[in-house]
Amino acid sequence: MRIGVDFGGTNIKAAIVNHAAVIRHVSVPTNAGAGPQAVLQALASAVAQLAAGNLPVGVAIPGEVNDAGVCFKLPNVPGFEQFPLRAELQSRLGCQVAIENDATAAALAERLFGWGERYRSFLLVTLGTGIGGGLVLDGNLRRGHGGFAGEIGHVLVDSSPTAWPCGCGRTGCMEAYAGTKGLLRHYASLAGNQSGQGKHSGDVRAIFESQDPHSQAMMGFLGQALGSGLASLNNALDLDALVFTGGVAGVFDRLEPHIRLALRQRSYSQPQGEVAMLASKLGEHAGVIGAAWLPQPGK
Numbered sequence: 588m589r590i591g592v593d594f595g596g597t598n599i600k601a602a603i604v605n606h607a608a609v610i611r612h613v614s615v616p617t618n619a620g621a622g623p624q625a626v627l628q629a630l631a632s633a634v635a636q637l638a639a640g641n642l643p644v645g646v647a648i649p650g651e652v653n654d655a656g657v658c659f660k661l662p663n664v665p666g667f668e669q670f671p672l673r674a675e676l677q678s679r680l681g682c683q684v685a686i687e688n689d690a691t692a693a694a695l696a697e698r699l700f701g702w703g704e705r706y707r708s709f710l711l712v713t714l715g716t717g718i719g720g721g722l723v724l725d726g727n728l729r730r731g732h733g734g735f736a737g738e739i740g741h742v743l744v745d746s747s748p749t750a751w752p753c754g755c756g757r758t759g760c761m762e763a764y765a766g767t768k769g770l771l772r773h774y775a776s777l778a779g780n781q782s783g784q785g786k787h788s789g790d791v792r793a794i795f796e797s798q799d800p801h802s803q804a805m806m807g808f809l810g811q812a813l814g815s816g817l818a819s820l821n822n823a824l825d826l827d828a829l830v831f832t833g834g835v836a837g838v839f840d841r842l843e844p845h846i847r848l849a850l851r852q853r854s855y856s857q858p859q860g861e862v863a864m865l866a867s868k869l870g871e872h873a874g875v876i877g878a879a880w881l882p883q884p885g886k
């Protein structure tokens with residue numbers, strides 16, 4: 588058994604994990620605005636509440652971390668820029684701590700206990716406020732040079748002068764269209780008013796799941812943005828599968844044909860057959876399960 592921690596921008600979830608089973612878990616507020624020391628105290632208290640003794644600990648974070656355990660930044664948790672996260676956590680928890688990007692950790696969970704049992708090379712695509720991902724190639728989790736492998740949201744899908752702005756400061760990124768903000772912007776234009784403004788991630792899912800008259804057009808728009816970006820990635824990586832998770836993965840069956848349409852338009856010929864597209868086998872606990880099974884530092 589191991590301890591996995593999913594360090595999110597809103598809540599920190601800690602769990603005792605046995606293979607893919609979550610034995611016990613606790614959740615505490617992140618208090619993202621309270622500064623790094625208060626946030627790390629909250630994380631340590633969540634682990635302490637598990638009363639699990641001396642189990643190995645892994646932490647999935649909403650950002651990137653390099654091999655030295657230094658966090659680049661956490662976009663939704665201020666104060667963690669170039670922060671020595673592993674050293675601070677090891678000091679607080681009194682044990683070795685493995686740290687990884689949350690989408691990459693979820694890809695590890697999928698590799699070990701989900702579709703990775705059938706497919707050796709796949710991209711886990713996380714759909715939500717942002718578009719992220721984790722990459723497994725030939726059975727191995729890929730972190731890349733600085734822990735950024737699989738950060739797919741900023742692949743270019745529109746190079747025109749009118750391309751939409753992205754949170755990263757550039758324009759035309761896949762996330763600018765397929766992320767929550769872009770989807771709601773498109774919804775507002777379809778509805779002919781500003782009714783799309785002010786809605787949250789859950790409301791995008793509500794639009795898809797309801798009889799909303801714009802639901803089909805929204806799926807087409809999301810499918811076009813995702814399919815064109817993912818085609819570029821698949822042309823380069825020659826994957827077995829694309830695995831989807833996150834807010835709108837629950838409506839994946841209806842979304843898949845729209846993604847497939849755009850993917851086909853942009854794909855280089857695939858003599859081995861088309862890439863498989865699937866909803867993740869792991870549910871809400873993928874983050875803690877992946878975190879728990881991260882390789883411990885130095886091993």
Ligand SMILES: [Zn+2]
Pocket residue numbers: 740741753754755756757758760762763
């Ligand atoms: Zn971007």
